[in-house]
Amino acid sequence: MASFDPERLLAALPALPLRPPGPKAPRSFLPWRWPMILPYAGFAPVERVRHWQIARWLIAAGCITVPRHCAICGSTDKVGFHSENYYSVVQSPALCSLCHQRLHRRFSRPAAWADLMREHVCTGGEWFAMLPATDYDLAGYLRRTCGEHLRDMRADPALLSCPGIADLLPRNLHRADGNVRADQTQPDLFSNQ
Numbered sequence: 001m002a003s004f005d006p007e008r009l010l011a012a013l014p015a016l017p018l019r020p021p022g023p024k025a026p027r028s029f030l031p032w033r034w035p036m037i038l039p040y041a042g043f044a045p046v047e048r049v050r051h052w053q054i055a056r057w058l059i060a061a062g063c064i065t066v067p068r069h070c071a072i073c074g075s076t077d078k079v080g081f082h083s084e085n086y087y088s089v090v091q092s093p094a095l096c097s098l099c100h101q102r103l104h105r106r107f108s109r110p111a112a113w114a115d116l117m118r119e120h121v122c123t124g125g126e127w128f129a130m131l132p133a134t135d136y137d138l139a140g141y142l143r144r145t146c147g148e149h150l151r152d153m154r155a156d157p158a159l160l161s162c163p164g165i166a167d168l169l170p171r172n173l174h175r176a177d178g179n180v181r182a183d184q185t186q187p188d189l190f191s192n193q
């Protein structure tokens, strides 16, 4: 297997088109009502929660739409956003719940992930074909190469380049990591279904 190339993965992640917020843009971010999730790819639990809050707000405001089809298998079953780069909400591919589960469990269950890849990788240029086989600190890589300001997720230039978002984006991002529980299960909250 080729060694992991973070720049190649980042370049391959699809970018969601952004629309200006509509009249139903919420005045606050949804609160996180579940136990804290585990870190992933070096992103802290609180960063993953903040990413979820921003994504939910963008969906509710009409700025982004959850794609209908899973980016890996094409299924329309419980499709929601997946993140590899939690510092960029617009770089969020859509996955069905089964592919999403297999992706997050690929370190502990590599055979199921390998089966999925055998079935759906065509060229090797797909973003999901470029994922590291072991947990890689992509968050640390991004901060080293781009700067610590990435932690301010409300200030993502891609978001702020869309008219209206900077004026309406709420301020109540989740504050603390809290207690991390012992599994990777995350409520399926990105889905519109």
Ligand SMILES: [Zn+2]
Pocket (backbone or CB within 6 Å): 070, 071, 072, 073, 074, 075, 095, 096, 097, 098, 099, 100
């Ligand atoms: Zn799928």
